[in-house]
Amino acid sequence: MNGARVLRSSPRLRGPLVWLALAALLSQLLALALGSVALSPGELVAVLAGDGEALHRTLLLELRLPRALAAFGTGALLAMAGALMQILLRNPLADPYVLGLSGGASVAALAAMLAGWGMALVSGAAFAGALASTLIVFGLAHGGGSWTPTRLLLTGVVMAAGWGALITFLLAVSPVERLPGMLYWLMGDLAYAGSPWPVLSVAALGLAVVLPLGRTLNVLARGGLQAAALGVAVRPLEWTLYLLASLVTAVAVTTAGSVGFVGLMVPHMLRLRLGNDQRRILPASLLAGGTLLTLADTLARTLIAPQQLPVGVITALLGVPTFLYLLQRSQR
Amino acid sequence: MSGLAARGLIAKGLVIDVPGRPDGRPLDLAVAPGQRWGVLGPNGAGKTTLLHTLAGLRPPRAGEVSLDGRALARWRRRALARRLGVVFQERHDDFPATVRETALIGRHPFLSPWRQEGPEDLARADDALARLELSHLAERELATLSGGERQRVSLATVLTQAPDIWLADEPTNHLDLHHQVAAMALLAGQAERGRGVIMCLHDLNLAARWCSHLLLLYPDGQACWGPAEAMLTPAALERLYDQRLVTAWLDGAPVFVPAR
Amino acid sequence: MIRRRRGLWMATLALWLGVGLPGAARAEVCVSDDAGREVCLDAPARRIVALSPGVTELLFAAGAGERLVGAVSFSDYPPAARALPRVGSYDRLDLEALLALTPDLVVAWAGGNPREQVDRLAALGLPVFFSDAGDFAAIASSLERLGVLAGSEAAGRAAATRLRGEVAELRARYADAAAVPVFYQVWEQPLMTVNGEHWISRALALCGGDNPFAGEAPLVPRIGVEAVLARDPEVIVTGGMGKADSSWLEAWRAFPELTAVRRDNLFVVDPDLVQRATPRLVQGTRALCAHLETARERR
Numbered sequence: 001m002n003g004a005r006v007l008r009s010s011p012r013l014r015g016p017l018v019w020l021a022l023a024a025l026l027s028q029l030l031a032l033a034l035g036s037v038a039l040s041p042g043e044l045v046a047v048l049a050g051d052g053e054a055l056h057r058t059l060l061l062e063l064r065l066p067r068a069l070a071a072f073g074t075g076a077l078l079a080m081a082g083a084l085m086q087i088l089l090r091n092p093l094a095d096p097y098v099l100g101l102s103g104g105a106s107v108a109a110l111a112a113m114l115a116g117w118g119m120a121l122v123s124g125a126a127f128a129g130a131l132a133s134t135l136i137v138f139g140l141a142h143g144g145g146s147w148t149p150t151r152l153l154l155t156g157v158v159m160a161a162g163w164g165a166l167i168t169f170l171l172a173v174s175p176v177e178r179l180p181g182m183l184y185w186l187m188g189d190l191a192y193a194g195s196p197w198p199v200l201s202v203a204a205l206g207l208a209v210v211l212p213l214g215r216t217l218n219v220l221a222r223g224g225l226q227a228a229a230l231g232v233a234v235r236p237l238e239w240t241l242y243l244l245a246s247l248v249t250a251v252a253v254t255t256a257g258s259v260g261f262v263g264l265m266v267p268h269m270l271r272l273r274l275g276n277d278q279r280r281i282l283p284a285s286l287l288a289g290g291t292l293l294t295l296a297d298t299l300a301r302t303l304i305a306p307q308q309l310p311v312g313v314i315t316a317l318l319g320v321p322t323f324l325y326l327l328q329r330s331q332r
Numbered sequence: 333m334s335g336l337a338a339r340g341l342i343a344k345g346l347v348i349d350v351p352g353r354p355d356g357r358p359l360d361l362a363v364a365p366g367q368r369w370g371v372l373g374p375n376g377a378g379k380t381t382l383l384h385t386l387a388g389l390r391p392p393r394a395g396e397v398s399l400d401g402r403a404l405a406r407w408r409r410r411a412l413a414r415r416l417g418v419v420f421q422e423r424h425d426d427f428p429a430t431v432r433e434t435a436l437i438g439r440h441p442f443l444s445p446w447r448q449e450g451p452e453d454l455a456r457a458d459d460a461l462a463r464l465e466l467s468h469l470a471e472r473e474l475a476t477l478s479g480g481e482r483q484r485v486s487l488a489t490v491l492t493q494a495p496d497i498w499l500a501d502e503p504t505n506h507l508d509l510h511h512q513v514a515a516m517a518l519l520a521g522q523a524e525r526g527r528g529v530i531m532c533l534h535d536l537n538l539a540a541r542w543c544s545h546l547l548l549l550y551p552d553g554q555a556c557w558g559p560a561e562a563m564l565t566p567a568a569l570e571r572l573y574d575q576r577l578v579t580a581w582l583d584g585a586p587v588f589v590p591a592r
Numbered sequence: 593m594i595r596r597r598r599g600l601w602m603a604t605l606a607l608w609l610g611v612g613l614p615g616a617a618r619a620e621v622c623v624s625d626d627a628g629r630e631v632c633l634d635a636p637a638r639r640i641v642a643l644s645p646g647v648t649e650l651l652f653a654a655g656a657g658e659r660l661v662g663a664v665s666f667s668d669y670p671p672a673a674r675a676l677p678r679v680g681s682y683d684r685l686d687l688e689a690l691l692a693l694t695p696d697l698v699v700a701w702a703g704g705n706p707r708e709q710v711d712r713l714a715a716l717g718l719p720v721f722f723s724d725a726g727d728f729a730a731i732a733s734s735l736e737r738l739g740v741l742a743g744s745e746a747a748g749r750a751a752a753t754r755l756r757g758e759v760a761e762l763r764a765r766y767a768d769a770a771a772v773p774v775f776y777q778v779w780e781q782p783l784m785t786v787n788g789e790h791w792i793s794r795a796l797a798l799c800g801g802d803n804p805f806a807g808e809a810p811l812v813p814r815i816g817v818e819a820v821l822a823r824d825p826e827v828i829v830t831g832g833m834g835k836a837d838s839s840w841l842e843a844w845r846a847f848p849e850l851t852a853v854r855r856d857n858l859f860v861v862d863p864d865l866v867q868r869a870t871p872r873l874v875q876g877t878r879a880l881c882a883h884l885e886t887a888r889e890r891r
Binding site for chain 1 (some may be wrong): 384387389409410411412413414416417421422423424425426428430431432433437438440441445446448478493505523
């Protein structure tokens with residue numbers, strides 16, 4: 001009944017999303033086209049048309065496509081986690097790293113890897129780690145009864161430092177021959193990503209959960225009291241956001257390790273152009289985060305091929321100057 | 333819900349929770365439709381805490397607040413937000429937003445999750461912006477506004493919400509003389525239309541001029557309340573602010589000036 | 593051109609089908625790898641990719657050098673290995689470059705290659721042999737098994753026999769040698785050595801070398817300088833950072849109370865000869881044993 005009306009009244013919301021979706025599609029095509037083996041456009045089209053040589057089919061459909069999709073899904077998850085954490089903390093500079101979420105996930109995942117567990121168990125451990133970090137941070141920050149974003153942020157920063165120390169400890173006691181792999185994983189690396197479906201389905205699930213919450217999140221961004229006064233059940237909503245951010249971060253971390261800056265940068269940059277309507281920012285963050293990581297991973301695969309760079313290096317190299325520039329501009 | 337007694341916002345035996353302060357005198361007061369309550373008191377007397385408690389945003393230490401005969405705790409937040417509107421003194425403008433978007437969030441309690449704001453909601457927000465002389469700023473970013481303009485946007489948001497009970501914390505904060513009067517006239521107009529208004533005020537003379545009822549809140553938790561004319565005695569006010577006052581009568585209302 | 597590619601396509605397809613349908617065609621060559629898996633090929637491999645410098649060396653030694661079509665960075669021995677196309681480094685494989693070489697056998701390094709990437713190759717239907725040679729016996733057996741897979745069975749067996757003979761000869765010569773406490777330094781910052789399971793420690797043990805850190809749990813433990821001082825080894829040996837790089841040894845001279853320093857028993861061996869588990873380890877072992885003999889003479 002309201003459906004038609006929703007669509008009619010929202011071209012303003014959809015315009016940028018159409019462009020971002022196009023960019024996402026292009027980034028996927030680019031990721032398919034580029035690799036250490038050069039393929040001609042004709043060969044590319046042949047494979048996409050369901051034809052082509054066996055080798056080319058394998059390269060495109062078994063190697064590049066799953067990896068490009070995994071990159072897209074991971075970027076989308078990281079950007080979504082960032083956008084959610086920023087609303088949760090009422091701080092445009094928050095991201096899953098700041099609150100120790102990814103730290104908890106990384107420590108648990110590393111420990112599981114060291115114990116020789118399989119990928120499914122590593123994912124489970126990462127989620128447990130992110131959740132444990134969540135509970136500790138929220139539990140401690142809540143201790144005095146007040147639950148101000150500042151207190152939360154401070155607790156999270158300290159927790160993140162603690163996780164960092166544990167990561168260093170795990171690296172120090174792990175076998176030398178496994179160090180390079182663990183280090184690459186910590187730097188953020190899609191070379192180990194298996195099937196793209198976990199990240200993609202969690203991204204879809206996350207979007208399905210947050211999209212109906214869009215306007216509510218807009219209200220929450222104005223502060224907890226203001227949101228409560230406008231009819232938002234603040235505490236349950238904040239828990240939902242934190243749990244969702246934990247799940248999303250854990251899945252992203254198990255797929256690609258710690259890829260920095262996507263969660264921080266993407267929502268922040270989009271906000272400069274699109275304002276802060278979550279109904280626009282959240283889907284836009286997913287699309288832009290996915291596109292960014294797909295492009296970054298394509299660079300990581302091809303820049304010095306056949307040597308492979310971890311994608312986290314690319315996002316950080318792009319992210320740091322971009323972020324400093326934005327910060328500089330916002331001070332004016 | 334028997335008769336008029338239960339209508340409006342009613343505090344029974346209410347002790348607000350200011351940490352480290354004795355209970356003082358429990359409050360028993362009713363903000364009935366059409367009344368304009370002013371809350372006066374020095375800094376730290378608990379005016380904002382009282383307002384938040386009356387809005388159900390903070391639990392009281394003792395007693396109960398009810399709306400239309402039902403305790404606030406038993407209201408669903410969303411249903412409550414359709415009846416109670418709060419003008420906050422503190423604001424969190426960490427994220428970019430335009431003036432119109434900000435006014436529009438007043439419609440939030442009335443819209444289901446999937447529903448976009450429609451033309452009717454936009455019209456309400458634009459009316460509210462026009463009423464507060466903000467139409468020309470509708471597309472501006474909040475961050476570019478002056479303090480007074482920002483304050484008027486807050487009033488416009490609650491006007492868009494159109495609640496039965498207004499709870500306003502320093503509604504004239506940052507406003508110039510003209511807009512102070514405009515803001516008080518707006519709240520008085522709301523009361524005339526049968527809404528209840530309760531506001532914290534710093535300015536004695538605005539309170540004397542615009543409020544029908546007053547609540548004097550002392551820092552030690554003591555309080556007294558009643559119709560404005562009964563409360564505006566120099567002795568009580570001097571004790572309230574610990575400041576000698578000179579009283580004059582102008583335009584049919586008392587005017588209080590601090591004595592030198 | 594097209595015809596040739598089609599041929600390749602058919603060959604690949606046939607290979608995959610053959611591997612994918614057990615029992616459809618009787619496998620011609622089968623060996624078990626170091627991960628305990630059975631690796632079967634319809635026909636001896638003609639296009640092999642080696643995923644570590646050590647594995648490359650093993651394959652050349654097993655007579656499969658000319659069937660190698662790809663290797664990873666730092667695969668520098670024998671010199672012919674330098675010319676092989678690269679497929680990334682041992683810890684980060686370029687799977688695309690690897691697949692583009694259309695290999696019919698991948699020899700992986702069980703301890704060093706990223707498991708996820710090698711599993712991906714196996715999932716794509718490529719036969720994978722996991723190599724994890726940790727001592728002379730395993731090196732010899734690897735030579736035989738890789739020879740079988742590469743169709744150079746005779747060369748592989750000959751290399752294995754030669755290796756076993758050389759080791760037996762060394763073992764006989766040092767059977768009655770007096771024990772020498774010896775510290776092998778793998779790296780300086782952080783200070784690393786090997787435990788008793790490591791082939792370097794086993795090589796030292798062959799001629800009376802007694803590794804004071806043999807009981808440590810990790811294969812390559814990180815230790816403190818104090819631990820070395822406390823155990824006061826009679827000999828300190830290192831591969832350094834390259835041939836004849838003795839800079840790490842000089843640092844030990846700051847501790848003149850060490851027996852090894854007092855007697856000047858600070859020796860360098862060519863790291864390439866001892867730090868890869870390949871037939872060249874025999875030469876490395878000879879060098880190590882000679883140093884231990886020198887130390888005995890200085891008693």
